[in-house]
Amino acid sequence: MHPEGIHIVSTGTALPGPPVDNSALARRFGASDQWEEWIQLFIGTATRHLSVDLDTGERRNSLADLAELAGRRALDSASLAPEDIDLLVMGTATPDRLLPTTASVVAERLGIDDLPVFQLQSGCTGAFQALSTAHQLLGTGAYRRALVLGGELNEKYFDLGQDFGAMRPEQLINYVLFGDGAGAAVLAADPEGARAVVRHSSVRLTGLGRPAGQILEWFGPADRTSDRIPAVEDYKEIEASVPRMSREILDRLLSDLRWTPEDVHYVMPPQLSGRMTRKVLEALALPGAQEISCVVRTGNTGNATPFFQLEQALDLMSPGDRALGISVESSKWIRAGLAIERV
Incomplete structure (x- = not known):
């Protein structure tokens, strides 16, 4: 729990x-x-x-x-x-x-x-x-x-x-x-000075049997002359999978929290690119939720991105407002979600 x-x-x-x-x-x-x-x-x-x-x-x-x-x-x-x-x-x-x-x-x-x-x-x-x-x-x-x-x-x-x-x-x-x-x-753990409460957090590996969608190589002294490509993206597979997986994360969060789509005031979607953000938002189908995005301005900053989104969300949210953060990792297809509520 x-x-x-x-x-x-x-x-x-x-x-x-x-x-x-x-x-x-x-x-x-x-x-x-x-x-x-x-x-x-x-x-x-x-x-x-x-x-x-x-x-x-x-x-x-x-x-x-x-x-x-x-x-x-x-x-x-x-x-x-x-x-x-x-x-x-x-x-x-x-x-x-x-x-x-x-x-x-x-x-x-x-x-x-x-x-x-x-x-x-x-x-x-x-x-x-x-x-x-x-x-x-x-x-x-x-x-x-x-x-x-x-x-x-x-x-x-x-x-x-x-x-x-x-x-x-x-x-x-x-x-x-x-x-x-x-x-x-x-x-x-202490609410003193708090701006929001974390209602739920989840991380799930879902890549059993699936090829990696992103690979970053590491080269040590024994193989530094390797002809392996240092970084590879299967962008077509990512483009096909991320919107669907984002929707799966949303459905799981709503079910676990017993929230309805109408309970979500802000959504922090995966931030691969500006174009992909639009596709993800279409799949999420949360017309009543305001999008919190930064990727068009900052590019995809990976593990920094959710903090840029949180920073924006906390400045916008009023007491009682709820926000959901969603992330998909294509390296081995990990799904993650975060739910917060403004205090």
Whole structure:
């Protein structure tokens, strides 16, 4: 049974550098005007923020840099000191290193010590996994406050020397879909200062027997010259599966909560791209719920995205309003959901 009465106290987010529009991407990679039009028509994302300077190739931020900033903003917003946190959980698919974990590095930078720290390696549902883990652990009564983090540094999979004309579509799409960023939230068992209560959280693996829809390779010293493609998206399968799976998550959330569609005031849909968001919203069929989206502006920031959505939702929601967050991870087809209510 999911614990009740776990509260969201604050959020914080961080983006690197100025927004990079489609024209800037096209110019950097020597692409044609038709390529820019293809992004707008088939992807629907206008800008994204990158930790790498496209002109010089210089990396300006690490994931730890962005997560530290987001975490500090969440703590400051909640008027909390590092010693007020007794649990830290982070979700990411792109940690700075295998070891030490990015979560541990961020904890040290924030001055947080002598507490459980977890880093969950996962794709788009990693933030939901981190939130759900904190939700469950706080519900045991063993902890008071948790700092939950999520973020990505997708640019490490960009090869700025690539010949775009020679790239396969499943490689090319990664250059236009993704952006970098990080987010954070403070969850607490005590309602003091809370902005919303978590009514439900769920994560379910549903990929038995299904090929992976997204693959990110890791190369070690023994195979660093491998000819494997570092990042691959089966975008056609993702496009077919994500709207349907989003609807399945919605139906499960409504059933578990005993809510009706009319009870949902805000919806935070999966944020693969602007075009995919429209398809997902059509499948969800929640005409009375206001969409909370950021992907057109930020690009797909993976595990940072739900925190950008939460930040927006908490600013918009009035007391009694309810919001649902939905996430689908295509790497091995994971479904995740989150329900909150404004206090």
